[in-house]
Amino acid sequence: xxxxxQAALRRHLYLDEAVSVADLAQRIGASLATxxxxxxxxxxxxVVARSHGGARLLQGAATELAFRLxxxxxxxxxxxxxxxxxxxxxxxxxxxxDAGTTVLQLARQIxxxxxxxxxxxxxxxxAQELVEVEGIKVIMLAGQIRDENLSLIxxxxxxxxxxxxxxxxxxxASAIADDLxxxxxxxxxxxxxxxxxxxxxxxxxxADAAKFGCHDSYLVAPLSSVGQIVVDAALSxxxxxxxxxxxxxxxxxxxxAEA
Amino acid sequence: xxxxxQAALRRHLYLDEAVSVADLAQRIGASLATxxxxxxxxxxxxVVARSHGGARLLQGAATELAFRLxxxxxxxxxxxxxxxxxxxxxxxxxxxxDAGTTVLQLARQIxxxxxxxxxxxxxxxxAQELVEVEGIKVIMLAGQIRDENLSLIxxxxxxxxxxxxxxxxxxxASAIADDLxxxxxxxxxxxxxxxxxxxxxxxxxxADAAKFGCHDSYLVAPLSSVGQIVVDAALSxxxxxxxxxxxxxxxxxxxxAEA
DNA sequence: CACAAAAGATCATATTTCTGATTGACCGTG
DNA sequence: CACGGTCAATCAGAAATATGATCTTTTGTG
Numbered sequence: 273x274x275x276x277x278q279a280a281l282r283r284h285l286y287l288d289e290a291v292s293v294a295d296l297a298q299r300i301g302a303s304l305a306t307x308x309x310x311x312x313x314x315x316x317x318x319v320v321a322r323s324h325g326g327a328r329l330l331q332g333a334a335t336e337l338a339f340r341l342x343x344x345x346x347x348x349x350x351x352x353x354x355x356x357x358x359x360x361x362x363x364x365x366x367x368x369x370d371a372g373t374t375v376l377q378l379a380r381q382i383x384x385x386x387x388x389x390x391x392x393x394x395x396x397x398x399a400q401e402l403v404e405v406e407g408i409k410v411i412m413l414a415g416q417i418r419d420e421n422l423s424l425i426x427x428x429x430x431x432x433x434x435x436x437x438x439x440x441x442x443x444x445a446s447a448i449a450d451d452l453x454x455x456x457x458x459x460x461x462x463x464x465x466x467x468x469x470x471x472x473x474x475x476x477x478x479a480d481a482a483k484f485g486c487h488d489s490y491l492v493a494p495l496s497s498v499g500q501i502v503v504d505a506a507l508s509x510x511x512x513x514x515x516x517x518x519x520x521x522x523x524x525x526x527x528x529a530e531a
Numbered sequence: 532x533x534x535x536x537q538a539a540l541r542r543h544l545y546l547d548e549a550v551s552v553a554d555l556a557q558r559i560g561a562s563l564a565t566x567x568x569x570x571x572x573x574x575x576x577x578v579v580a581r582s583h584g585g586a587r588l589l590q591g592a593a594t595e596l597a598f599r600l601x602x603x604x605x606x607x608x609x610x611x612x613x614x615x616x617x618x619x620x621x622x623x624x625x626x627x628x629d630a631g632t633t634v635l636q637l638a639r640q641i642x643x644x645x646x647x648x649x650x651x652x653x654x655x656x657x658a659q660e661l662v663e664v665e666g667i668k669v670i671m672l673a674g675q676i677r678d679e680n681l682s683l684i685x686x687x688x689x690x691x692x693x694x695x696x697x698x699x700x701x702x703x704a705s706a707i708a709d710d711l712x713x714x715x716x717x718x719x720x721x722x723x724x725x726x727x728x729x730x731x732x733x734x735x736x737x738a739d740a741a742k743f744g745c746h747d748s749y750l751v752a753p754l755s756s757v758g759q760i761v762v763d764a765a766l767s768x769x770x771x772x773x774x775x776x777x778x779x780x781x782x783x784x785x786x787x788a789e790a
Numbered sequence: 791c792a793c794a795a796a797a798g799a800t801c802a803t804a805t806t807t808c809t810g811a812t813t814g815a816c817c818g819t820g
Numbered sequence: 821c822a823c824g825g826t827c828a829a830t831c832a833g834a835a836a837t838a839t840g841a842t843c844t845t846t847t848g849t850g
Binding site for chain 1 (some may be wrong): 590591592629655658659663664671672675681683687690694699715
């Protein structure tokens with residue numbers, strides 16, 4: 273009850289930047305006193321800043337919230353894809369996990385059912401997930417932390433990459449456009465992702481159906497530079513044939529994913 | 532109440548490896564049912580494994596618990612030292628924070644009262660603390676994650692270091708022995724710490740009084756390789772004069788420094 | 791300085807959570 | 821198969837927490 277309410281508060285604050293206490297109380301259906309108390313808590317957590325009459329999200333919390341939301345989008349598809357990708361991992365090998373939300377689900381899967389592996393990643397959440405898991409050795413790239421998705425990027429990350437080679441690369445993507453190219457949201461991260469491709473024997477792209485036919489700002493690499501694509505069942509036949517024409521392997525995640 | 536009890540459970544499990552439910556109930560002063568429920572929760576959290584009659588800590592949780600305990604030890608002294616060190620930071624500069632628990636307190640202090648800085652670290656908890664803090668740019672070293680304190684170590688970390696130079700280095704230590712050398716608990720990390728010293732203009736050692744006169748396994752560097760030492764008020768006069776003799780600056784943390 | 795809106799404090803009620811006892815089910819052992 | 825020990829489920833009382841109303845204090849505004 274309380275948590276729902278606070279989540280609703282966050283959502284409204286995220287949507288509206290700055291909202292009055294009275295507004296929030298009305299929208300959520302709680303008393304002014306309760307909203308104030310909730311805002312107090314959120315303030316103590318460093319999520320919001322309060323002023324007379326209202327409150328607004330702190331800049332840091334906004335990006336964190338956006339990340340959480342992105343993580344929840346098409347969660348079932350992501351879990352299904354992660355499960356299919358999990359089946360492709362070879363024990364005792366070295367794999368690379370990038371910093372996307374789909375790949376994060378793969379990390380969760382590995383945590384739930386550990387396989388002896390060396391895992392290289394540039395994603396803080398991925399590392400967090402796999403730390404202290406039995407049989408998993410985690411190696412991180414260097415770099416500057418990108419707040420938006422807690423990835424490590426930049427020259428230092430690329431330099432670290434130069435010293436590594438992995439058996440399998442599991443790559444996420446922001447968009448797979450109609451021109452058969454993979455696109456990303458951040459320039460430096462897109463460039464890093466492109467470099468990753470050169471340092472892996474097998475290259476797998478993890479992308480749910482909604483990513484296909486979209487576009488984003490920065491080119492990562494042509495789709496043909498990956499060997500296999502793991503998608504959920506919702507992918508259109510048009511795209512299936514396109515991928516087949518391009519000679520890229522397609523792995524379809526079966527059904528909905530449950531624990 | 533409940534949290535205290537569960538903390539007590541963890542502690543007993545940490546001390547005794549495997550303990551019977553009846554034992555735990557008696558030691559903690561709760562009913563069997565309560566202990567079982569608590570163990571259920573801890574099991575769901577992945578902290579313990581239960582078997583008929585008792586429970587034991589999972590290997591991963593043990594190291595995490597040890598870290599938490601270490602973090603709590605002499606917490607007041609660490610906070611006081613962190614506060615004193617905080618005052619020495621110059622805005623707009625680039626500083627290095629190592630992966631120790633004292634330095635982690637410094638990171639907390641910076642988070643509470645942000646200064647525009649570029650912060651380089653090899654500690655995951657430090658990065659976690661400073662991510663998304665206004666005005667702070669966080670850069671991580673590469674490397675393998677060491678479970679015991681979530682630090683990044685190894686050849687990759689050292690290689691990253693080669694590309695960096697910072698204005699100030701804030702170094703923790705496991706022990707400052709009578710031979711006026713700094714010692715560490717892990718060989719690879721000790722070596723990394725030694726390398727850090729070469730890449731900083733100012734070198735500060737953060738250590739509470741209890742660290743002096745102790746010994747540990749791996750040599751980091753001679754004490755004289757740091758320019759200043761930040762300690763709490765409890766440091767003995769013997770050590771004060773020793774440090775003065777060695778020509779090393781001493782910064783004393785004011786305020787509370789009791790166990 | 792006066793006014794109104796908002797925030798804080800206090801309190802009684804409602805709700806949730808926690809706890810230990812009881813019961814019956816489920817092992818493994820002799 | 822009987823037995824001792826352990827576990828899960830259920831329940832009722834106790835304790836903690838959440839909530840909204842009311843009242844007082846603070847804050848911002850003209």
